[in-house]
Amino acid sequence: MTRPVLDHHIDGAPWQGAGPATQEVVDPATGEVIAYARRGTAEDVDRAVAAARRAGADWGRRTPKDRADVLLAVAAAVEEHAAELVDLESRNAGKPLGLAADDVAGTADTFRFMAGAVRAQTALAAGEYVEGRTSTIVREPVGVVGAITPWNYPLLMAAWKLGPILAAGNTCVLKPSEQTPLSTLRLAELVAGLLPAGVLNVVTGDGAVVGAAIASHPGIDLVSVTGSVRSGQAVAAAAAATLKRVHLELGGKAPVLVFADADLDAVADGVLFAGFGNSGQDCGAACRVLVDAAVHDDLVARLVKRIEAMPVGAPSEGEHIEMGPLVSREHRDRVVAALERAFADGATAAVGGKAPDGPGFFVEPTLLVDIPDGAACTTEEIFGPVVTVETFTDEDAAVVAANATPYGLSASVWTENARRAASLPGRLDFGTVWVNDHLAFATEMPWGGVKSSGYGRDLSAYALNDYSRTKHVMVKHQA
Incomplete structure (x- = not known):
């Protein structure tokens, strides 16, 4: 042809x-x-x-x-x-x-x-x-x-x-x-x-x-x-x-701050959409979850269940497909290399973690847990279907961890506490902060970042x- x-x-x-x-x-x-x-x-x-x-x-x-x-x-x-x-x-x-x-x-x-x-x-x-x-x-x-x-x-x-x-x-x-x-x-x-x-x-x-x-x-x-x-x-x-x-x-490395009072089903749905919807190839992707240690296991279980059920494949297969391939062979190889480095640093995959066999430039939707402090996968932009999960024990620690990145494009806060929902965005050094949502846009509102x-x-x-x-x-x- x-x-x-x-x-x-x-x-x-x-x-x-x-x-x-x-x-x-x-x-x-x-x-x-x-x-x-x-x-x-x-x-x-x-x-x-x-x-x-x-x-x-x-x-x-x-x-x-x-x-x-x-x-x-x-x-x-x-x-x-x-x-x-x-x-x-x-x-x-x-x-x-x-x-x-x-x-x-x-x-x-x-x-x-x-x-x-x-x-x-x-x-x-x-x-x-x-x-x-x-x-x-x-x-x-x-x-x-x-x-x-x-x-x-x-x-x-x-x-x-x-x-x-x-x-x-x-x-x-x-x-x-x-x-x-x-x-x-x-x-x-x-x-x-x-x-x-x-x-x-x-x-x-x-x-x-x-x-x-x-x-x-x-x-x-x-x-x-x-x-x-x-x-x-x-x-x-x-x-x-x-x-x-x-x-x-x-670029971006958007933190997703999840507090113990958050609606965990809404969090899991939000991360599934904003972390994997465009195969994670989004500078505002929900790629770095920071969750209160008290609800870590519960949230991970919900995320794994949703990720395992997510239809992945060629978009031509139909409208039911929710995640497609990465854009090129070279980019897929970069994402796989980032995963291999994360595993070498001590992280483990709760689900996913590799490129499947077959045609196209696919990487499995991946959730990384058990991540050592300061690991590259939590600070460097992977730009693929990879979401990391870390824990915190108090609000101040969550803010410090979220801001500890050279990027400043976007972040989200998940909580049912009205005081926290009102005050916390002002402490986060990002151009856009969503509350109980992630990766929602309005043409009337500005989009852009700070720092790198x-x-x-x-x-x-x-x-x-x-x-x-x-x-x-x-x-x-x-x-």
Whole structure:
């Protein structure tokens, strides 16, 4: 069977690229090649940036209503082609069909929200802050934004960036992950007749080439990355040469604080969904359980029962599948290596613990217990279907343990104590803290981290602020 070769999307049309090289795009559930994508070059980035700069002159001057109308049309196009996008996302990223459908719905919702939010921005009121002079605040586009998206949520992360980037009047050069470019390229095709040529440009290829060219390009005014800490560090270092702004959403190691009064069935259900739903490939995954020692055995028993009953397999098997494969052979091998290190450190698997035989890049959903203090599996991001369980004996110890990580993206607290539910989130050093829930998102609320998890916010009106700049205009009155 002939596999399609997918082109870049530059200046409103397909572009074969400056070089002939391509790379395989693989179905992680089978290991089979399903397409080939162009392996982009610095010259391709140059072409995309030039198109974006030309388009920005008009797009940035349009009224918020005009841009909002276009984004609403984009959302409608996503919804019209939802079934196709779900299939692409599921096959390319190995997502269960239900999760892929949620991602597509979230993509449309993000564009709809940003269309409304850009028409309702607030600012300091115009006024005479200096005698005889009237000051106003003008919010302007940054210019050309370079966006680098990850493989774990290809379409949704593209929308989280493109929604506020385009709503604020910027143009964009976007590099999807070389492993999962299919849904992003299809989105670019679907909106080609809606967005002016050059407003959205997609260049596929390796991070070391295309990502590096975006980060260092003098024609790009801001670069936004969702990815690993290492990727964020490389982009920030490259961006420093041209003093461009940087927006980073990086890794996480989310603690799940479970107190003795918590509803343990709700905890177990929450960890099953948030720890294994995308095969643990989520920077906010519920991957590190810290539980009161008094209920440790009870919680572990409930988790094991649910994990053993969870349907795991290729998403094509049907909507009953709750966990699919990891994204690639290389990533599966990294997760297996992390498990082997955990076992060498003394941890044991209450369930799971290995990669099963057969096709695809699967790892069994794994619950690690009996973990020595400071073991790497509790501090380093595994980014796979691996949840660790540790114990604490009092609230202060739980807070210290939760904060003892370089990451600061998200955490959750599980308790029926109203005082603790109200006060404890303020003691946790994370950008999002859920109470009696985990991995629930609202487009109206910001998402982003602190510490090594980066800076800047996705979603909400805060993202519009990140992708725009303020200008103070002061007019002196006539004497």
